[in-house]
Amino acid sequence: MVRNTARTAKPARAKKSGPVVRRPEVRLPPLEPYDPEGGGLEPDGDYDGLEFKEVDLAGQEGAGSRFMDCALRECGLDGTELARARFIDSVLSGVRGVGTDLSGASLRDVEVLDARLGGTQLHGAVLERVLFRGGKIDYLNLRNARLKDVVFEGCFLSEADFGGAVLERVEFRDCVLRRADLSGVRMTDVDLRTVAELDIARGLDRLAGAVISSAQLLHLAPAFAAQIGVRVEDMP
Incomplete structure (x- = not known):
């Protein structure tokens, strides 16, 4: 016999569905202004507690550098060499540039706000607790990168390449994701x-580990059918 306990049972608390992504909590200390007349970035440089404001860093060599508690605001990053650089507890706001090289870089507790970038190289990079908010990023190369607790919020991503990347607790919120390449991706708790x-150009079969809406499922249904060789035709 099943008893009706609705009158005495306490109401259950509503639980948030989907993965819980840990966002960065960047609290910058008072910053010293960066002096662009000091010779520019240097390979393996050490930058701590600095504000780079409206500085043109185009073409400069900062590979292997460390940026701790820094803010880059409205800076130009055309062709800037930052391979293997480390950004920790930092903010990149309004940065712009084409061909910025951040391959093999490490970003931890970083906010990237209203960026306008093209062809940014982040292949082999490690991103942990990173927020991308607003802006437009074209041809983002994240091949073989590792993303953990990363949020893309309100941004436009065109032809982003996630080939071979590992995504764990990654959320795409109110974004446009156009012509994305998911070839070889491994996903765990990815919220789409x-x-x-x-719009997925390649790697539709790599969505295991992601959560999508019912509307998105209907939109992707023809592509899913084609993936497994099913023809969908209406009766004449």
Whole structure:
């Protein structure tokens, strides 16, 4: 016999569905202004507690550098060499540039706000607790990168390449994800439900480990059918 306990049972608390992504909590200390007349970035440089404001860093060599508690605001990054650089507890706001090289870089507790970038190289990089908010990033190369606790919020990503990357607790919130390459991706707790435009060019079969909405499922149904060799035809 099943008893009706609705009158005495306490109401269950609503649980948030989907993965819980740990966002960065960047609290910058008072910053010293960076002096662009000091010779520019240097390979393996050490930058601590500095504000780079409206500085043109185009073409400069900062490979292997460390940026701790720094802010880069409205800076130009055309062709800037930052391979293997480390950004820790830092903010990149309004940065712009084409061909910025951040291959093999490490970003931990970093906010990237309203960036306008093209062809940014982040292949082999490690991103942990990183927020991308706003802006537009074209041809982002994240091949073989590792992303953990990363949020893309309100940004436009065109032809992003995630080939071979590992994504764990990654959320795409209110984004446009156009012509994305997911070839060889491994996903764990990846939330795509609020993506405004979900367009996958390659790697549709790599969505295991992601959560999508029912509307997105209907949108992707023809591609899923084609993936497994099913023809969908209406009766004459």
